[in-house]
Amino acid sequence: MAVTSRERVRLAAVKLFAAKGFHGTGIRDLAQEAKLSSASLYHYMGTKEDLLAAIMTESLRRLLDAAEQACEGVDEPAERLRTLVELHVLAHAVQPSETRVVDNEVSALSPEARAPVVALRDAYERLWADAIADGVASGTFATAHPAVTRLALLEMCSGVARWYSPRGPLSLDQLAAHYSELAMRALGCAFASGHTGAGRCREVVSRVWGVPV
Amino acid sequence: MAVTSRERVRLAAVKLFAAKGFHGTGIRDLAQEAKLSSASLYHYMGTKEDLLAAIMTESLRRLLDAAEQACEGVDEPAERLRTLVELHVLAHAVQPSETRVVDNEVSALSPEARAPVVALRDAYERLWADAIADGVASGTFATAHPAVTRLALLEMCSGVARWYSPRGPLSLDQLAAHYSELAMRALGCAFASGHTGAGRCREVVSRVWGVPV
DNA sequence: TCGACTCTATCGATCGATCGATCGGTCGTC
DNA sequence: GACGACCGATCGATCGATCGATAGAGTCGA
Numbered sequence: 001m002a003v004t005s006r007e008r009v010r011l012a013a014v015k016l017f018a019a020k021g022f023h024g025t026g027i028r029d030l031a032q033e034a035k036l037s038s039a040s041l042y043h044y045m046g047t048k049e050d051l052l053a054a055i056m057t058e059s060l061r062r063l064l065d066a067a068e069q070a071c072e073g074v075d076e077p078a079e080r081l082r083t084l085v086e087l088h089v090l091a092h093a094v095q096p097s098e099t100r101v102v103d104n105e106v107s108a109l110s111p112e113a114r115a116p117v118v119a120l121r122d123a124y125e126r127l128w129a130d131a132i133a134d135g136v137a138s139g140t141f142a143t144a145h146p147a148v149t150r151l152a153l154l155e156m157c158s159g160v161a162r163w164y165s166p167r168g169p170l171s172l173d174q175l176a177a178h179y180s181e182l183a184m185r186a187l188g189c190a191f192a193s194g195h196t197g198a199g200r201c202r203e204v205v206s207r208v209w210g211v212p213v
Numbered sequence: 214m215a216v217t218s219r220e221r222v223r224l225a226a227v228k229l230f231a232a233k234g235f236h237g238t239g240i241r242d243l244a245q246e247a248k249l250s251s252a253s254l255y256h257y258m259g260t261k262e263d264l265l266a267a268i269m270t271e272s273l274r275r276l277l278d279a280a281e282q283a284c285e286g287v288d289e290p291a292e293r294l295r296t297l298v299e300l301h302v303l304a305h306a307v308q309p310s311e312t313r314v315v316d317n318e319v320s321a322l323s324p325e326a327r328a329p330v331v332a333l334r335d336a337y338e339r340l341w342a343d344a345i346a347d348g349v350a351s352g353t354f355a356t357a358h359p360a361v362t363r364l365a366l367l368e369m370c371s372g373v374a375r376w377y378s379p380r381g382p383l384s385l386d387q388l389a390a391h392y393s394e395l396a397m398r399a400l401g402c403a404f405a406s407g408h409t410g411a412g413r414c415r416e417v418v419s420r421v422w423g424v425p426v
Numbered sequence: 427t428c429g430a431c432t433c434t435a436t437c438g439a440t441c442g443a444t445c446g447a448t449c450g451g452t453c454g455t456c
Numbered sequence: 457g458a459c460g461a462c463c464g465a466t467c468g469a470t471c472g473a474t475c476g477a478t479a480g481a482g483t484c485g486a
Contacts, residue, residue: 005435023236024321027472037437039474044435048472104317108237145391148383151376152369152395159368170361178358182365182399218461240446250463252448257461261446 008034009044013051018097022052022108052105053113059098060120063091066208067127070201077135078189079197084128085157085183086176086201092161093172094211099161128154135187142188153183172213173198219257221247226264231310235265235321265318266326272311273333276304279421280340283414290348291402292410297341298370298396299389299414305374306385307424312374341367348400355401366396385426386411 003011012033016025027048031038045051070087074080092099106114106121128150135141143149157179164175176198206213216224225246229238240261244251258264283300287293305312319330341363348354356362370392377388389411419426 020320021234021236023234026470028470036435038472039438040436042473107233144394145383145387148388148391149395151372152392155372155375156365156369159364159372162368163364170358174358175361178361179365181357182362185398185401186395188398239444241444249461251446252464253462255447 005034005036005040006044009036009041009051010055014055014097014101017052017055017105018100022048022101022105049108049110049113052101053109053117055098056102056105056109056117057120059095059102060117060124062208063088064120064124064127066091066204067124069208070197070204071127071131074197076140077131077138078140078184078187079195081128081131081135081183081187082180082195083197083201084131085153085180086198087204088154088157089160089176089179090172090201090205090213091209092158093164093166093175094205094213095209096161096164099158103158103161125150125154132187135189140189143186149186153186156182173202176201218247218249218253222249222254222257222264223268227268227310227314230265230268230318231313235261235314235318262322262326265314266322266330268311269315269318269322269330270333272308272315273330273337275421276301277333277337277340279304279417280337282421283410283417284340284344287410289353290344290351291353291397291400292408294341294344294348294396294400295393295408296410296414297344298366298393299411300417301367301370302373302389302392303385303414303418303426304422305371306377306379306388307418307426308422309374309377312371316371316374338363338367345400348402353400353402356399362399366399369395386415389414 009030012030013025016029016033020029027038027041030048031041034041045054067084067087070083071080074083102117102121106117109117129147132141132143132146132150136143136146160175160179164170166172170178180195202213205211222243225243226238229242229246233242240251240254243261244254247254258267280297280300283296284293287296315330315334319327319334322330342360345354345356345359345363349356349359373388373392379385383391393408393411415426418424
């Protein structure tokens with residue numbers, strides 16, 4: 001069989017949790033989407049909350065790995081932040097459902113299940129914080145409140161998952177380049193040296209998420 | 214009585230819908246928060262969905278009115294966008310629950326209830342689109358994809374409701390000024406003429422939402 | 427080669443709990 | 457005595473989850 005039942009359950013959950021929310025999605029909705037009975041679902045998962053937590057940690061784990069791979073050897077802070085922005089935007093554009101679940105359903109988790117998810121999220125945001133702090137320290141970036149700027153840029157980039165459509169006028173490359181330009185400008189770094197890492201981001205996204213970019 | 218039951222129901226709904234989502238909030242949760250029985254709730258509202266729709270339309274109506282008031286007589290595009298950004302950020306900072314419900318729970322509405330909400334949202338975004346288009350036309354702004362930039366800035370500003378705390382290091386004034394600066398930079402308009410409308414935004418927010426700013 | 431046995435994948439039926447909503451009331455106040 | 461405010465009890469529906477069962481594929485000793 002090309003797609004296992006286990007994979008169908010996961011895909012169904014990502015799709016429905018993103019579209020209707022965790023609490024808005026019933027076990028029977030999940031079963032119908034995965035073409036299984038509601039009882040069979042429990043052969044592949046623990047509780048509904050376990051399923052959500054697994055999706056979130058796996059998705060964040062992938063994003064964190066991808067970001068670390070893409071940044072490897074990129075020392076110049078502006079270049080590193082460009083890479084982070086482009087990777088984030090590409091990930092949110094090619095996996096909007098997954099990223100929407102991660103971004104919107106954290107509050108549906110119990111405190112115990114939430115902790116590891118928040119830890120992964122913090123580790124990921126640390127990459128952004130370090131790149132911005134390095135850029136500020138070296139004089140490349142000029143921003144009065146680096147932490148606020150980081151949050152603003154992250155929210156800006158995550159928003160892509162809420163509206164981007166591949167049928168729209170922008171290609172993924174154009175989208176990533178535009179956001180990277182917005183971020184550089186916001187950081188007072190409009191005339192940064194030529195950016196050469198876009199291809200590497202595409203390659204990492206393609207490999208980590210297994211989709212053509 | 215200082216606070217009517219009707220107001221308590223509304224406040225309870227905003228608080229709980231923002232914290233746990235529409236589907237994650239039960240009628241009994243609402244009743245407990247509003248200090249009423251679940252039966253009495255229905256003396257003040259229609260269905261649970263009616264309550265959500267009323268909160269969303271009222272909240273968006275207020276935001277749209279406030280934006281129109283704040284922009285009245287502001288002709289210079291950069292100045293107009295600054296005003297919109299500051300108003301949006303202030304509104305999201307002082308009313309995070311309301312704005313989170315508006316931003317996150319649209320998909321919980323049935324198509325019939327959703328239409329007027331989306332129409333209001335579109336009218337509001339039109340103000341942003343016009344300001345950006347005017348600025349691009351007059352050469353004040355430089356952006357390759359105005360529509361994408363508008364979405365990026367809107368998501369960036371709306372994100373404030375997800376993290377801002379008045380106990381943090383930034384005052385509301387500093388927050389609004391910083392976001393307005395980020396937006397101007399992103400639009401390639403870093404050296405815009407002195408901004409004088411911050412006081413007007415504070416006044417409008419204070420009046421429309423009835424809170425001290 | 428053949429039964430006996432095990433394991434995986436799946437299901438219909440159903441559990442107790444909770445859901446949103448409604449009923450027929452009881453208060454106090456004007 | 458009419459009315460607005462409010463509630464205990466309860467409705468049918470749906471919730472997440474579990475039950476015992478079955479069909480089929482693989483395993484293994486005789």
